[in-house]
Amino acid sequence: DGGITQSPKYLFRKEGQNVTLSCEQNLNHDAMYWYRQDPGQGLRLIYYSQIVNDFQKGDIAEGYSVSREKKESFPLTVTSAQKNPTAFYLCASSIEPGNTEAFFGQGTRLTVV
Amino acid sequence: GENVEQHPSTLSVQEGDSAVIKCTYSDSASNYFPWYKQELGKRPQLIIDIRSNVGEKKDQRIAVTLNKTAKHFSLHITETQPEDSAVYFCAAVGTASKLTFGTGTRLQVTL
Numbered sequence: 001d002g003g004i005t006q007s008p009k010y011l012f013r014k015e016g017q018n019v020t021l022s023c024e025q026n027l028n029h030d031a032m033y034w035y036r037q038d039p040g041q042g043l044r045l046i047y048y049s050q051i052v053n054d055f056q057k058g059d060i061a062e063g064y065s066v067s068r069e070k071k072e073s074f075p076l077t078v079t080s081a082q083k084n085p086t087a088f089y090l091c092a093s094s095i096e097p098g099n100t101e102a103f104f105g106q107g108t109r110l111t112v113v
Numbered sequence: 114g115e116n117v118e119q120h121p122s123t124l125s126v127q128e129g130d131s132a133v134i135k136c137t138y139s140d141s142a143s144n145y146f147p148w149y150k151q152e153l154g155k156r157p158q159l160i161i162d163i164r165s166n167v168g169e170k171k172d173q174r175i176a177v178t179l180n181k182t183a184k185h186f187s188l189h190i191t192e193t194q195p196e197d198s199a200v201y202f203c204a205a206v207g208t209a210s211k212l213t214f215g216t217g218t219r220l221q222v223t224l
Contacts, residue, residue, distance in 0.1 A: 031210070033212060035214070040122070040216065040217075041216055042119070042202060042214045042215055042216035042217045043157070043202060043214040043217075044214075045211060045212070045213060045214075048211065048212070050210060056209065056211075058211070059114065059213075090156065090157070092212075094212075097210035098145060098206040098210030098211070098212065099144060099145035099164065099206050099210075101147065101159045101162070102147070102159070102212060104156040104157050104158070105156065106155075106156050107156060
């Protein structure tokens, strides 16, 4: 069953703790993306990776970190430095960077209390 | 960096009417403009896209137009149906292959 998988679907953390969101794809896609979705603000790009072992900051990278050690995996860590981490996080991948269809995971809703 | 603006934020139409959503972009190097539909509780999915060498593209009841000079692109849905109710996002890919989204339009099709 091919696709892009995010886990978990819901995640609760205490304020001040780092938390890592998982994103795995078996589509053999080179590019992967992390977006944050808040009501009325659309999808804002956190980080993206065009190829394994490389990634770039998006528009709202502060307080987040990523790694791309394997082509299939692009985990996102929400650090304690992120001032407003409660949000819905979407991971996506595409065959090549930019001008091809992006396939999204089902998302992770993170709540920090 | 790229900035994509989308209007309106909400749109209500009667079943059978047409709906138009408009977007503008800032990066003149942008060359790919996809549109995504997100139904309630689901992930965004591509519904149509257009590249910079094309002015218009149509797929059944959905069409997209692109004006490169004005840096505008629009989504047109004709003969709207209740299942068209969703949030629609425009996007643009510009310098550094960044996929930048607009803020979304919530379309409500009423009976």
